[in-house]
Amino acid sequence: QVQLVQSGAEVKKPGASVKVSCKASGYTFTNFYLHWVRQAPGQGLEWMGIINPSSGSTTYAQRFQDRVTMTRDTSTSTLYMELSSLRSEDTAVYYCARMTMSGGTWDFWGQGTLVTVSS
Amino acid sequence: QTVVTQEPSLTVSPGGTVTLTCASSTGAVNSGYYPTWLQQKPGQAPRTLIYSATNRHSWTPARFSASLLGGKAALTLSGVQPEDEADYYCLLYCSNPRVWVFGGGTKLTVL
Numbered sequence: 001q002v003q004l005v006q007s008g009a010e011v012k013k014p015g016a017s018v019k020v021s022c023k024a025s026g027y028t029f030t031n032f033y034l035h036w037v038r039q040a041p042g043q044g045l046e047w048m049g050i051i052n053p054s055s056g057s058t059t060y061a062q063r064f065q066d067r068v069t070m071t072r073d074t075s076t077s078t079l080y081m082e083l084s085s086l087r088s089e090d091t092a093v094y095y096c097a098r099m100t101m102s103g104g105t106w107d108f109w110g111q112g113t114l115v116t117v118s119s
Numbered sequence: 120q121t122v123v124t125q126e127p128s129l130t131v132s133p134g135g136t137v138t139l140t141c142a143s144s145t146g147a148v149n150s151g152y153y154p155t156w157l158q159q160k161p162g163q164a165p166r167t168l169i170y171s172a173t174n175r176h177s178w179t180p181a182r183f184s185a186s187l188l189g190g191k192a193a194l195t196l197s198g199v200q201p202e203d204e205a206d207y208y209c210l211l212y213c214s215n216p217r218v219w220v221f222g223g224g225t226k227l228t229v230l
Binding site: 035037044045046047050059061062095097103104105106107108109110111112 | 120153155157159164165166167170171174176206208210212216217218219220221222223224
């Protein structure tokens with residue numbers, strides 16, 4: 001069965017960076033796009049960007065363009081999202097989610113990773 | 120920057136029917152936006168219910184249906200159950216630039 005298992009909660013200080021992982025299993029890792037989405041406490045969902053695990057190509061939301069880096073390791077079927085220059089507003093749950101390469105079909109989601117930014 | 124608009128909140132009685140809508144600031148929503156609907160319950164990850172405007176996933180109950188209606192994407196719940204109380208998000212693909220945009224979500228109360 002398809003699973004996206006994310007790394008555990010993180011606590012970071014303002015100005016630091018955080019790297020969240022998302023390990024995929026149950027399907028061919030390079031055959032599906034993966035997105036990163038975040039949700040601040042009590043707020044809605046926010047799209048951060050997408051990566052093609054096959055080529056490594058990425059597209060980021062404009063507001064994260066200069067602070068986010070999405071990478072993947074095909075040998076371990078793991079996706080990474082690194083966010084730098086953290087500020088308190090980056091406190092949120094970060095999710096990875098899978099999408100088909102044709103038809104834009106979103107299906108499975110990771111369980112989420114809470115990142116807390118606090119001095 | 121595209122803005123996706125949903126009703127902030129709706130209330131429905133058990134067994135009733137309710138329709139949630141999703142509009143784009145760039146114009147009428149069509150299949151090219153790949154309208155996607157998600158359900159999120161407190162403390163849980165989102166769950167994708169509908170993709171490509173009208174298609175249910177295998178895990179999506181049949182009481183959830185979706186359509187394109189009057190220039191918007193719409194999600195209709197028929198025979199609402201208490202467990203349908205949740206936040207519902209619309210998600211649209213915007214081709215220029217190539218980004219995905221979430222609506223603000225609709226808090227559905229079953230009362």
